[in-house]
Amino acid sequence: MTERExxxxxxxxxxxxxxxxxxxxxxxxTVLAGVRGTAYDNHQSVRVTVDGRGKLLELWLRQDAVRWGADQLxxxxxxxxxxxxxxATQAGYNKLGPILGDNMTYAIELISGRSAPARNPQARGITAEEFQRRRDERMANGPTKAEPVEDDGFDPDDPLSFDLSSLRSDR
Structure with a gap:
């Protein structure tokens, strides 16, 4: 484990x-009221938009959505x-995280009782442990020849050239 400075x-x-x-x-x-979350079903029969507090802003049904029947619809x-x-919840935490910091944002998650969806163990994706296992496996196979990288304009000495908070996978 590396030491933190x-x-x-x-x-x-x-x-x-x-x-x-x-x-x-x-x-x-105000921040949460400005956040939006929109989702559709696979058949594009239903579209729902909510704000960061869960307030329903839009419910759209395609004309033939009645074919599902009342219960299934x-x-x-x-x-x-x-x-x-x-x-919307994830977008809200994404906006609050860089402003409030990780600890305060996590405290809000605990108080609200609604954790960030990115932390949800049932969410699709891999765990940190699985990521590390795969990384270790790749590293054990030895280094691969790197392709030449095009200059993307990133300057490590310029703090405004890159937002470090974008590296967080759970926000």
């Missing part, structure tokens, strides 16, 4: 970060609404 920031930067987080906490409702609407809510 603390990030060194000036007092001014810490104060600015604290003020930004305080302002963000005061505006959580009701279940389909609920499933699509759940998918839209998951999308």
């Amino acid at each position: 603390p990030i060194r920031r000036s007092t001014k930067q810490l104060i600015e970060d604290g003020r930004a987080r305080q302002e963000a906490m005061a505006n959580i409702d 009701g279940r389909l609407i609920v499933m699509v609404a759940q998918a839209a809510m998951d999308q």
